[in-house]
Every structure is written in C-alpha cells, then in structure tokens.
Amino acid sequence: MAAAQKYMQVSVWRGDEATGALEEFDVPAQESQTILDVVSWIQQNADATLAYRYACRVGMCGSCAMMVNGKPRWTCRTHVKKVLGDNGRLTIEPLRNLPVIKDLATDMTEFFDKWIAAEGVFHPTKTRYDEIEGIDPESSVRVEANAAIECINCAVCYAACDVVSANPDYFGPAALNRAWSLVNDTRDGGQAARLEAVSSNGGCHNCHSQQGCSTFCPNELNPTLSIAGLKRETVTSLFRRRS
Amino acid sequence: MLDLRLYMLQRVTAIVMGPLVIGHIILIVYAIRGGISAEEILSRTQGSLWWGLYYGTFVLAVSVHAAIGLRVITSEMLGLRGVGLSVLTWGSFAVLLVMGARAVYAVTAA
Numbered sequence A: 001m002a003a004a005q006k007y008m009q010v011s012v013w014r015g016d017e018a019t020g021a022l023e024e025f026d027v028p029a030q031e032s033q034t035i036l037d038v039v040s041w042i043q044q045n046a047d048a049t050l051a052y053r054y055a056c057r058v059g060m061c062g063s064c065a066m067m068v069n070g071k072p073r074w075t076c077r078t079h080v081k082k083v084l085g086d087n088g089r090l091t092i093e094p095l096r097n098l099p100v101i102k103d104l105a106t107d108m109t110e111f112f113d114k115w116i117a118a119e120g121v122f123h124p125t126k127t128r129y130d131e132i133e134g135i136d137p138e139s140s141v142r143v144e145a146n147a148a149i150e151c152i153n154c155a156v157c158y159a160a161c162d163v164v165s166a167n168p169d170y171f172g173p174a175a176l177n178r179a180w181s182l183v184n185d186t187r188d189g190g191q192a193a194r195l196e197a198v199s200s201n202g203g204c205h206n207c208h209s210q211q212g213c214s215t216f217c218p219n220e221l222n223p224t225l226s227i228a229g230l231k232r233e234t235v236t237s238l239f240r241r242r243s
Numbered sequence B: 001m002l003d004l005r006l007y008m009l010q011r012v013t014a015i016v017m018g019p020l021v022i023g024h025i026i027l028i029v030y031a032i033r034g035g036i037s038a039e040e041i042l043s044r045t046q047g048s049l050w051w052g053l054y055y056g057t058f059v060l061a062v063s064v065h066a067a068i069g070l071r072v073i074t075s076e077m078l079g080l081r082g083v084g085l086s087v088l089t090w091g092s093f094a095v096l097l098v099m100g101a102r103a104v105y106a107v108t109a110a
Ligand code: HEM
Pocket: A207, A208, B010, B011, B014, B015, B017, B018, B021, B062, B065, B066, B068, B069, B070, B072, B073
C-alpha cells in the first residue's frame, strides 16, 4: 500500500510589487524535488496563470532565479530539502532589487543595461581575416579571467547585494565581475573606456566588500574579489597615466 | 555616488591619519609619565608651529575623510542624492574643519 501523500505549504508571490500579495498553495512533497519543480507543479496543477521564468532546468541559462525563504537561489538546482525551514514552509518570491512584472517574473532590463554601462562588453581588435591570437592558458591574466568567466547572468548576486538596494546607480556584482574578466582579456581593445566606466558614479568603488554576492553566487564565483581587482587596477592606472 | 576621485581621497586621508594617530598615542604615553596638567600640555603646544602643523594636518584629513564617509552612509541609508548630498558633504567638511581648526588654534596659538 502506498504511503499517504504528504503536502507542503508554499507561499507564492502573486501580482506586481505595489498590489501583490503572498498566496498559499498545498504542493505534494516528493522525495527529490527542486524549487522549480514546486513552482511548475503549481502552474500546471493549481493555477495556470502563475508567471515565472525558466529555460534549461540544469543551471546553464540563468533565467530561473527567485527568492526562496528570503534568499536568492537558482531554483532549478535548489533542492527543497536543502532550503526548507524548520517549520517545513516555503516562501517563493520574485528576485530582490529588480522591478516585478508579475508573480515570480522580474524585469531584468536594468540588470543587463548595467552590464553595458560597466563596459562588460568585448571590444574586438581583429577582423575575421587576421590570425587567431594564441592565449596561453597558464598565463596569469588568463587564470584571472578564468576565475570570473563562468557567470550565467542569473542576477542572484544582484539580488543579494545591499549596495544595489541602497544605491540605484550601482552597477552591481555581476556587471563588474564581467568587466574584470574583460580587463584580463588581452584581445580586448576597450580597456581605457572600461576603466573609466568602472570608476564612474555607479562603479566598483561603491562596493563595501561584504561578500553577499560571493556567498550566494550559485556558480561559486567571487565577484567581491573581481571588484577588488578593479579597484586595484583603477588606482594603479592613475599612476600609470601620470607617468 | 563614490567615484574613483572620492575613493582615492578617502584612502589617501586614511593613510595620512594612520601614522598621525600612532604618533599621537606615543605622545600620550610619553606625556603622562609622572602625571599631566593643562599647563604642561600648553607649554609644549603653545607657539609651536610643528604641533600646529601636526594637528592641523590631522584635522584637514579627518574633515575630508569623514565628509566622504558620511556622504556614503547618508546616501545609502537615507537615500539622499544630488544637490542635497553635495550640500551635506561640503557642509560636514566645513563644520569639521572649522571645529578642528578652532581646537588646534586654541592649543597652539602663542
Ligand atoms: C587612522 C584613522 C582612520 C583610518 C585608517 C580609516 C580608514 C577608513 C577606510 C579604509 C574606510 C572605507 C571603508 C569602506 O570602504 O567601506 C573608511 C570609511 C569611513 N571612515 Fe574612516 N578611517 C580613519 C579615521 C576616521 C575618522 C577619525 C572618522 C570620523 C571622524 C572616520 C569616518 C569614516 C566614515 C564615516 C566612513 C564611511 C564608512 C563606509 O564607507 O563604510 N574615519 N575609513
């Protein structure tokens, strides 16, 4: 005889920022279950109008991040067992520090705009007719770039950062982390503009190094360290420019 | 809110204050041997250009450093921005500078 089905109480944010509220759902508990499974179950079985976002379900695309019991998580790879509170409850809300479109879907426009503002974009120096430049994988710059490169643009760090909440101009950890990996890209031709961008009002010098970003980054990147690298590089470039 | 220029000013003034604080503490330990009195302090500081410069430098560094620090905190905690933020930054700089300069003047003027 099958054991009686157990249910979890799940509170889910419904509506937009101003008029929304938490709504309760009873979701069947499974032995192995991710937060995204829970959200999908609700959308497929309880309320088809629930808005949320995902694509790959394997931690590659960066589209599924939400606040789970108050903490930013990639929901497709967060197991319910790992984050269930002592009271056995789940609260799932849209990602912090971003405008809510509806329910669990946030508007990530400002997040990506800030990547561009921080010069987190590649400036090619060669054409397709040039030889491909050899990069020594052991070289110190390539090792630095590697450490910051595996970002999936999930905005978990952006949601974790208190400076982003306090200062709307701040580019945030992900954009600056990308800028740092590009500072270490020897093929890039936009370094002066990049150092200027990360030295501006919204730049790296606003970071208090409290490591909320590094604590929550699901890919275990360390944006705090990247930002420290940018601070160091911008300061030394001041002396270089003068000499 | 904090660009490279303000960041550098805050770090440079912190670097200036570091040795001055250590020197000040060493002086305290030295000066209190065998008790201390107001006359004793003033006899050392009054009319001394060097002590005036020493504490004057500290006051200037603190005024710049703390004004930038308060600028960051008030902007982040109270959401102050734009002109209001500039007024607060320059205002706290001026208040600290005037108060500090008065104190330095009082103990070093001949
Ligand atoms: C030897 C003396 C001092 C040193 C080495 C020092 C160093 C520093 C450093 C490194 C920071 C940056 C912290 C960050 O990035 O978050 C800072 C911030 C700050 N400092 Fe100082 N400081 C000194 C003395 C003072 C004094 C005397 C005052 C006030 C009268 C002061 C007020 C502030 C304020 C308000 C902040 C802003 C806090 C923040 O940004 O997190 N400091 N200080």
